[in-house]
Amino acid sequence: MAEEVGTRLGTGCVLLQALQESPPSARVTTSVDTLIIGAGYAGLGAGLYLAEQGKSVAICEALKYPGGCASTFYKGDLGFEAGATLFSGFHEQGLFRRWIDRHNMPVEFELLDPIIDFRTADWRLQISPDRQTTIDRFCALPGAPQAAIRSFFAYQHRIAEVLWPMFEDGDRVPPFTLKGLGWHAGRAWKYPKLWSVMNRSLWSVLESYGLTSYAPMVQYCNAVCQITIQTTARDSEALFALSAMDYLFRGTGHIHNGIGQLGFAFVNAIRACGGEVSLSNRVKRLERQSDGWLVQTRQRSYRARRVLANLLPGSISKLVEGVAEPDAVQQYTEKLRQGWGAGMLYLLLKDHEGLPESAHHYQCIATHAPQLHEGHHIFCSLSGRSEREKCPEGYRTATVSTHIPMRTQLSLPNAEAQATYTLQVQDCMRATLKARLPEVHDAIHTEHTASPRTYQRFTGRPSGCVGGIPRTRGWHNYSGLLPAPLYPNLWMIGDTVFPGQSTLATALGGIRVARWVG
Secondary structure, three states: OOOOOEOOOOOOOOOHHHHHOOOOOOOOEEEEEEEEEOOEHHHHHHHHHHHHOOOOEEEEOOOOOOEOOOOEEEEOOEEEEOOOOOEOOOOOOOHHHHHHHHOOOOOOEEOOOOOEEEEOOOOEEEEOOOHHHHHHHHHOOOOOOHHHHHHHHHHHHHHHHHHHHHHHOHHHOOOOOHHHHHHHHOOHHHHHHHHHHOOOEHHHHHHHOOOOOOHHHHHHHHHHHHHHOOOOOOOEEHHHHHHHHHHHHOOOEEEOOOOHHHHHHHHHHHHHOOOEEEOOOOEEEEEEEOOEEEEEEOOOEEEEEEEEEOOOHHHHHHHEEOOOOOHHHHHHHHHHHOOEEEEEEEEEEEOOOOOOOOOEEEEEEOOOOOOOOOOOEEEEEEOOOOOOOOOOOOEEEEEEEEEEEHHHHHHOOOHHHHHHHHHHHHHHHHHHHHHHOHHHHOOEEEEEEEOHHHHHHHHOOHHHOEOOOOOEOOHHHHOOOOOOOOEOOEEEOOOOOOOOOOHHHHHHHHHHHHHHHO
C-alpha cells in the first residue's frame, strides 16, 4: 500500500480500550515460563491454552493489532481484511465456537449461503454450506456427469469424515494425550481407508472417477486446492486435498465487522486468564541462556524458560544470538520459496442495489486462465451492508487477492522490476474483476493496492510469504508430526509446521505445541 496502515479498535469487543495501554517501562525484566512471539492465531491459540492452564505466558506482537495474516486493518475510517476472509471451526463442536462460548467472546459469526459465489467464463456455482445442496447444484451444470460427481463427493466425504473430527480438540492431534489416544482407539477401524490416498495426487483420484475431462470439476478442484493447500489438483497430496475440500461444510463463514473482532476477543480472554499480551512490541533479540532465553523487545525484556515463535524460520534465525543456525532453517526457507506471496486490491465501493445485502465472497477465474495465480484467479470478499465498523453508510469495502509465486517474486533483480511485475499482476486482477464481477468493479470509488512487499509490512511476513508450505504429493507431508525444537527450548508454531494452513489449523497447531512443552 502507498502509506503505512493505521488501525482502529472496533466497538464490538469488550475492553478494547485497554489494549492500547502502555506496558511497563523498558527497564523492567519480566520472568515467564513461555514467551510467544507473534499474535497470529497460532500464537493466540497457544497463549489462550496456556493461560487457561494457569501457566505464566506472555505474547509479544510487533503490529498494533492481533491476527497476523488473518487480521483487520484500518486505513483511516475504512476497515479491510488483511488477507484471509473465510474461517472454519465455528460449528457447534468446533474449536473456535467452544472458545467463544467458554469465554463469552463478543464475536458475531455469520454462516452465509452461499458461502462462495464461484464464477468462471463458462459456468457459475453458488456453494452452499449444505453439502447435498452444493452437490445438486454441481450436477445441474450443463453436461455434468452426475453419477461420477456424486460418487466422487461421496468418497471425498468419507475421507474428510475421518480427519475433520481431529480438528475439534487439541488432544486429538499428535502428540496425543491419554484422552486423545482413547478417542483414536475407539475409531481406529476407520484409518485403513486413508492409506489409499496417501502419497497420491488428487488428480489420480479424479481420474479414477473419470472426471479429469470435465472442465468444471477440474477448475473447481484446482481453485479450492489453491486457496487451501496452496497447490493444484495435479500436484496435491490427495489426503490433504480431499480433506481441505470439506472446509466449506465445516462451520465456515464470516466474522461480522472483520476477523479483527475475534483477534481482539482472544487478547481479552488471554488477559482475563492471567496471561500477558503486548501489542506494538517487536521482539528485537533472543539470547540463549542456561535456563532458557533472554528476550529483548522494543518495550522491555523477558526471561523465558521456553519460546514459541509464530514466525517463519528465517525470521527466527535473525533474532537468535550466540547459537549456530540449524540446517532446518534453510530447509524450511527453500520449501517456502516454492510457495506464494499475495497481490492485493483493497476497494472502497459505492453501495448499490446490485450488491447483496450480507457479506459475500466470490472466487473467480479469468477467461482461458493459463494458471490460477498472478491475477487470473482472484478471491473477492465484500463487507455486509450492516458492517458499519468498516465503512460509512452508503459504502462497502472489499478485499481482492491473488497468489504470486515466491520464486518469481524473489528472482526479479531489483525493486523496479518487482514493481513492474506487481503492476502487471494487479492489471490482470482488475481485468478478471471486471469480467467476472462487474457489479463490484463498476462500483469502485477508491482503490488501494498492496504487493507482497507491502503485505509484509502489515502482516509481518518476510517478502509477504503466505499460506505455508504447499502440500504437494509425497510422504514428506507426514514428517514432523511430533513437535521438535528449532533451537534449544525454542519451537516454531504457525502455518509452516504441522498441521499447517488455515486459521483453524494454525490455532490447533499452537495448542499442540503449547501442550507438548508447557
